[in-house]
Amino acid sequence: MGExxxxxxxxxxxVNFETTKRFEAEEENFKFEPLSGLKSNADIYYPIRAAIxxxxxxxxxxxxxxxxxGLSKCITRYLVGMAVADLLVIITDPILRRxxxxxxxxxxxxLTPICSSIVFLIFAxxxxxxxxxxxxxxDRFVTISCEKLKTxxxxxxxAAIVIGTxxxxxxxxxxxxxxxxxxxxIINNVPWRCITKQSFSTSPAWTSFVLFHRxxxxxxxxxxxxxxxxxxxxxxxTASRGRRALRGLSTGEKPNDPEMANRRxxxxxxxxxxxxxxxxxxxxVVFNIYKRITKQYNFSINDPHFITQKAGGMxxxxxxxxxxxxxxxxxxxxxxxxxxxxxxxxxLIVKFVxx
Numbered sequence: 645m646g647e648x649x650x651x652x653x654x655x656x657x658x659v660n661f662e663t664t665k666r667f668e669a670e671e672e673n674f675k676f677e678p679l680s681g682l683k684s685n686a687d688i689y690y691p692i693r694a695a696i697x698x699x700x701x702x703x704x705x706x707x708x709x710x711x712x713x714g715l716s717k718c719i720t721r722y723l724v725g726m727a728v729a730d731l732l733v734i735i736t737d738p739i740l741r742r743x744x745x746x747x748x749x750x751x752x753x754x755l756t757p758i759c760s761s762i763v764f765l766i767f768a769x770x771x772x773x774x775x776x777x778x779x780x781x782x783d784r785f786v787t788i789s790c791e792k793l794k795t796x797x798x799x800x801x802x803a804a805i806v807i808g809t810x811x812x813x814x815x816x817x818x819x820x821x822x823x824x825x826x827x828x829x830i831i832n833n834v835p836w837r838c839i840t841k842q843s844f845s846t847s848p849a850w851t852s853f854v855l856f857h858r859x860x861x862x863x864x865x866x867x868x869x870x871x872x873x874x875x876x877x878x879x880x881x882t883a884s885r886g887r888r889a890l891r892g893l894s895t896g897e898k899p900n901d902p903e904m905a906n907r908r909x910x911x912x913x914x915x916x917x918x919x920x921x922x923x924x925x926x927x928x929v930v931f932n933i934y935k936r937i938t939k940q941y942n943f944s945i946n947d948p949h950f951i952t953q954k955a956g957g958m959x960x961x962x963x964x965x966x967x968x969x970x971x972x973x974x975x976x977x978x979x980x981x982x983x984x985x986x987x988x989x990x991x992l993i994v995k996f997v998x999x
Contacts, residue, residue: 689958690738690742690743690961691738691743693734693738693958693961693962693965694734694735694738694739694743696965697730697731697734697738697964697965698731698734698735698739700965700968700969701727701728701730701731701734701964701965701967701968702731703968703982703985704723704727704967704968704971705724705727705728705731706985707971707978707981707982707985708720708723708724708727708971708978709724710981712977712981713971713975713977713978713981714975714976714977715975716798717799717800717803718783718798718799718800718802718803719780719783719784719910719913721800721803721804721807722776722779722780722783722803722807723780723967723971725776725803725807726773726776726777726780726917726967727967727968729769729772729773729776730773730963730964730965730967731964732765732769732773733766733769733770733773733961733964734961734964734965736762736765736766736769737766737770737961738961740753740762740765741762741763741766754836754837754838755834755835755836756825756826756827756828756835756836756837756838757835759825759837759838760822760823760824760825760838761822763821763822763824763825763838764818764819764821764822767818767821767857768814768815768817768818770861771814771817771818771860771861772810772811772814772815773964774861774862774865774921775810775814775861775865776807776810777865777869777917777918777921778865778868778869778872779806779807779810780914780917780918781868781869781872781873781914781917781918782868782872783797783798783803783806784876784910784911784913784914785872785875785876785879786798787910788876788879788880788883788910788911789875789876789879817857817860820853824840824841824844824850825838825839825840825841826838826839826840826841827839858932862925862928862929863929866922866925866926866929869918869921869922870922872918873914873915873918873919876911876914880911909974909975912974913970913971913974913975916970916973916974917967917970920963920966920967920970921963924959924960924962924963924966925959925960925963927952927955927956927959927960928956928957928959928960931952931953931956
């Protein structure tokens with residue numbers, strides 16, 4: 645998922661104690677504020693989100709990995725990959741990025757190599773999460789619309805290859821983010837804190853890279869998912885009309901159609917996941933386009949633009965916590981497995997007491 649409320653460089657300055665004039669030329673989201681505890685009221689929600697997101701995604705990984713949810717191995721592989729990526733987003737962003745900055749500003753996480761690595765991981769994992777959503781959406785489109793390609797593409801092996809390829813490519817694309825920093829202080833030959841290199845704001849190469857990254861994530865995935873879903877809906881409507889007409893002519897009635905029922909469940913799952921992604925990322929995408937058009941990038945903490953920026957970042961992060969809820973609402977067997985998982989500790993206690 646590669647956008648952050650307030651931008652990456654807002655975080656860089658959050659781990660510094662002062663704002664310097666060299667950062668005034670930073671473009672777009674690159675906003676700096678001195679460290680002063682929690683940056684805004686919104687920041688108090690990140691620990692809560694981490695406390696919810698980690699166990700929720702762990703439960704989803706555990707349940708889906710058992711393969712007892714009535715889903716194909718191909719779908720299961722994608723859903724597990726997405727859950728792992730979402731879990732890592734929660735670990736790297738709220739836990740490793742926000743909590744230390746607000747509560748432990750002088751911890752080992754402020755070492756320059758470590759904070760640079762955290763930034764690289766956040767960008768890479770967010771990209772993986774976003775592009776796996778695109779891959780899952782395309783896989784379901786092929787399943788519904790391309791019968792000939794379905795048998796070769798929609799397999800567990802292909803899903804594993806796609807997940808591996810997406811992970812490698814997103815990681816490689818995000819490597820440059822590690823090199824945008826230099827130490828703020830060097831104490832006893834140990835580099836502390838991350839400060840953006842001056843070349844980052846003056847080099848055309850860096851400017852081009854940032855623009856390319858913002859187009860690649862999340863703008864392209866956002867519109868790809870919209871396009872694929874439109875094509876999927878169009879194909880579904882055409883196929884449903886033809887199938888109903890054919891079955892009506894052959895039987896003279898409207899009996900239950902098992903194939904259409906299975907397809908309906910797959911469609912509900914697809915639209916729930918992709919629709920959730922679109923809705924939760926929409927504020928972030930639209931606001932970034934707005935800033936690019938108006939060339940307004942820096943806002944005071946009481947400015948409605950700042951509130952919108954924070955809300956967009958929080959909603960984007962929330963997208964890493966919603967898939968388990970979607971599975972629970974849309975998948976009967978997932979609900980059953982979730983109930984068993986939640987009751988398992990209680991059953992162990994009951995057995996221990998009885999023994």
